[in-house]
Amino acid sequence: MNGGTAISWRSQKQTLVATSSNHAKVIALNEANKDRSPTLIYEDNATCVAQMKEGYIKSDRTKHIPPKFFEYTQERIKNQQIELKYVQSSNNAADLFTKALPTKIFRKHVHGIGMRYLHNT
Template structure:
């Protein structure tokens, strides 16, 4: 999740297509961030992106354009080139372990707390927050 989540600017005909468009947008953001970090001396050979859609990964990794995906706007297909060149490497992650859900979905309390812990963070109670505010 980079900066914010937003509504897609195109109409997807399937969930896989919507995930593919999101994956392409993610790729674009990550490549921009890589450029920025390069200015500060950080260099990355490959960028790993974790996605919970096997179909979106399959579309991205398949260099052949199929009749089922030919209607997708050309601007979203640049991710295929980056996957083929090895700039981007896509990995499947089960939805249960998708950390981005923490920032993009309304979650039940137990799932929220689980993802917070996976990020190495703590969820503070109102009492703990109050104590911290008073100690300043």
């Protein structure tokens, strides 16, 4: 818990190779929503959000993603066990933990999750 908010974090060696950023997001979303219910999940990939809300449609862009990664998440959305919301990448506080950020964005996210940024001069 951080500031009254549950945080789930896991790191492990990949068991399969994602062939696109959307594929990686779909796989991560599938794993993330197994933890608890009800859960609000913010996703910064608009295509992934649309596919989850509209349903799996086999196309050239999704043919490499097994339907099982869509079905579980879509069922949980339908049953209101999770809520999936789009968040612009520039407003995605999770980026603090996954990538190097410009100082201004880093400070914004640190503040946004209730942490303090101590600057030593």
